[in-house]
Amino acid sequence: MSKSSANARPLAEEETVKAQSRRLRGTIASGLADLVTGALSDTDTKLLKFHGAYQQDDRDLRLERQGQRLEPAYEFMVRVRMPGGVCTPAQWQGLTGLARERGNGTLRITTRQTFQFHGILKADLKPLMAELNALGLDSIAACGDVNRNVICHNHPATSPVFREIRAFAADLSAALLPRTAAYRETWLDEPPAEGAGAEEEPLYGPTYLPRKFKIGIAVPPVNDVDVLAQDLGFVAIIEEGGLVGFNVAVGGGMGASHGDRATYPRLADLIGFCAPGQVLAVAEQVMRIQRDHGDRTNRRHARLKYTLDDRGVAWFKAELEDRLGFALEPVRDIHFESRNDRFGWVEDDEGRLHLTLRALAGRLQDEPECRRLTALAEVARIHDGDFRLTPNQNLTISGVRPGRKSVIEAVLARHGVPIPAEPEEGERRHAIACVSLPTCGLAMAEAERALPGFLERLEGVLRPLGLSGEPISVRVSGCPNGCARPRLAEIGLVGKSLGRYILYLGGGFAGERLNTAYRENLSLEEVIAALTPLLADYAVRREPSERFGDFVIRAGYLTAPDLSGNPSTTQEMPL
Secondary structure: OOHHHHHOOOOOHHHHHHHOOOOOOOOHHHHHHOOOOOOOOHHHHHHHHHHOEEEEEOHHHHHHHHHOOOOOOEEEEEEOEOHHHEEOHHHHHHHHHHHHHOOOOOEEEOOOOOEEEEEEOHHHHHHHHHHHHHOOOEOOOOOOOOEOOOEEOOOOOOOOOHHHHHHHHHHHHHHOOOOOOHHHHHHHOOOOOOOOOOOOOOOOOOOOOOOOEOEEEEEOOEOOOOHHHOOEEEEEEEEOOEEEEEEEEEOOEOOOOOOOOOOOOEOOEEEEEEOHHHHHHHHHHHHHHHHHHOOOOOHHHOOHHHHHHHHOHHHHHHHHHHHHOOOOEOOOOOOOOEOOOOOEEEEOOOOOEEEEEOOHHHEEOEOOOOEHHHHHHHHHHHOOOEEEEOOOOOEEEEEEOHHHHHHHHHHHHHOOOOOOOOOOOOHHHHEEEOOOOOOOOOOOOOOOOOHHHHHHHHHHHHOOOOOOOOOOOEEEEOOOOOOOOHHHOOEEEEEEEOOEEEEEEOOOOOOOEOOEEEEEEEOHHHHHHHHHHHHHHHHHHOOOOOOHHHHHHHOOOOOOOOOOOOOOOOOEOOO
């Protein structure tokens, strides 16, 4: 969209809200003090996202409360800013305490490699933020029209340059933060300084970005961050064991809207290579281009992917290099093999041990037979390494001294937490789900709560076919916004209405290809019925080492018209 055509249309409501917010302050502070209602004003709920929180309500209780003439059961979700997904044992213990004292007693690992608290009541919101700060953590810019949590590959035993990659994630996160003092004033009672409410935002300007912005750093051959799904991706190039730079990818994004053909998921384009010392400059200028040229009239059309498609990749690269003052080098060869986590115990070159545990759909809680939250808090009291969250919603107890391996195993066993064996395959290893119902206001169908039952049904099909343990990526999202990145799965489910899904097939196993809509408006039972003959055919006719996503394309199952209205549906990157 050109500037002239954009300027001819009215700005989106959010643009006015940001411009009049006094640099994201709004009236959040006074709204928090009003305990007559459990909610904030509509304007403040929009601004609250920049502070890392969403206002939600328990949708399981909506009808009941309406019948009682009560306001919805309002609560808040808070997302922690945790670049690279790394936290200390002390922080882990503190986060566990906050989940129990201020939230609903659970921690949830997100696909952006951080934690979310759920079920926070209005009166607990400010104390939680203050206690986060006391742990050396915060939630600023974890949501909103800014750069979100920076994710990266972070397993010390699988990446020879993991320390450098983690440092880049932290440096990018810090460099791209908003400069407003609104967060500290609102949540930490910092007195306003001179000029408060009109601070300079040298990177973002007075209205920040048109929409959210996401950065991921991948280390081949593992693509656990789904680097081509990011607005800005950096792919590490390692030669002779050392980091020589990064391929730069721009314009990825998974969100879409049902029935709106102008919205669609898109893979990022690889546009060049930069040296390590150029990473921060590249990131800043990519964001500045989106700030200046992104669509501020239609939020459904406001992500970087649409800016690229409207103006062209060649224009974008030329604009970027002009702003940088140097040209990117040609893209280097890269090869991705998988996106999965390496479960179980792994030893690194320094003799330290790392244990990756599964947390299906990312939920850490205490259940009668498996008390994960309690077990991990107990481990944190005796562990002197760190904890690392993965973009696949799992976690690693990292840097364990060999002498403490048996102690940690005993703690986990006492609380019923299984230790996965490595190598471990199967669809559970590759399964992701968003939160969806009952808390997400955008949810159309179940996701997290549906995933375990769906996987059990799927395993019931795979087992008699001799496909148990077959690595197949499965992702479930309760709406088309793509938080679980379902359009990059070999089997992807996207909620259409309560209990009904669009079934997508044919995504690339390593995240190099979008999938295609195969059937629409299916119940989970109908999804299994639709998959059964395809899986049976796969068991008989697959070629050696052929992935299920590749097979359904070769076998001709995806000749039906795409139901999503996505013009980029066959997009594939040559990785």
